[in-house]
Amino acid sequence: MKHITVILVLSAAIAACAPKEPTESRQDLMEASRQELATAVSERDMLFALVKEIAVDMEEMKRLENIISVTPVSAESGVREYSQLRNDMSALKRSLNQRRQRLAEVEEQLQQSGLFTDDLQDVIDIMRKQLDTQASEIKVLNTRLLKANSSIAALNTTIDSLNHSIDKANNQRDSIGRNAARFEEELYTCYYIVESKSALKDMHIIESGFLRPTRLTRDFDNSAFIAGDKRSLGALKMTSDKARLLSNHPDYSYEIIDNDNTKMLIIKDPENFWSHTNYLVIQTD
Structure with missing residues (x-):
């Protein structure tokens, strides 16, 4: 819903920036007005695209958060899951930096176009705050992911220890079994000779x-x-x-x-x- 609100605010802001019909020298200003309108539409579309991309990033972040929070740690597949999540988080972080850079470029273009207004500045500020929020959430998710990986490592260590104990117990059992069989054989072995x-x-x-x-x-x-x-x-x-x-x-x-x-x-x-x-x-x- 946040990105829909941003789109509505952005639409209103762009509409407010649309050039007014000139009262004089209309013919002379027609071409300039069309250029300004085209520029405004282009920059509006760029902002719309950024809003949608930021919304997509937010959904991806929610997906990763849900995986980290809900998915149980698996001893067998934990390393593979952790590696995949790390890759997803890195890709999301790169995407976030790209969005931040593009937003700064659009802001600079709008300021230089003469179409910049306080409403547009508010929209850009909202988008920048969303990017900042996403950056903070990525840090939190990274921390949780590291803790999850530590849990996986500890679990693997425990499993290795248990497997070692089981192997040792099995070896002892087999040794006891062999000794018992040998003892039983010796116990019941007799020797005879008829000569x-x-x-x-x-x-x-x-x-x-x-x-x-x-x-x-x-x-x-x-x-x-x-x-x-x-x-x-x-x-x-x-x-x-x-x-x-x-x-x-x-x-x-x-x-x-x-x-x-x-x-x-x-x-x-x-x-x-x-x-x-x-x-x-x-x-x-």
Whole structure:
């Protein structure tokens, strides 16, 4: 509405500046009057154009203000939005400076034309005040935009920190998971071997002597053993009817049954069977 008011005031001011019909020497002054009228119309049109351009700038400023005030800060697109707003603000500032320069040029032309009046001066003053107001609003918007950018930067920093914390937590979780899996595997891993006495001695798994009972060595190499899972190893073929256990396992946790001229080890209670050792040594002779 402000720029419409300015246009109405400007129209009245230009109309007041229109040359009066001469009372004498009409023919001599006709051409000069036409020139003055053309000049007045041209300068009026220039002022009208400036008023419209200033109005357009005001609408653009309102749009930018609305974006800064209403649009939520987006962590992903905040930098892009900030850059676009900065470009728009710079373009608006350049436009404002151009309007100010053109207004000064029109004012100077009117003052030199002899058509300048107090009404025209009032119109120009109003337009200049509007330009000053716009300049002040641009400064305010720039300040708000800088604050918004600071908020975006702080938000991005927070997000980066959270992402780092999440990554760290995920790594810790994965590490715990791997350790738990490894611990579980170690917890339920057992080793067994079914061999003759001589083979077991050659592998330094057992030791025996004259009048000494056969017993397991303390530091044997487990590379000769077969690895198994305590939870799934429920039975084991002993390959000979003379086979017997050399490792220490509670008697109630297992039984040995005959199976087609051989023996079969049945583990009835895995938890107690493996409670004393993770190694099962079966001698076949």
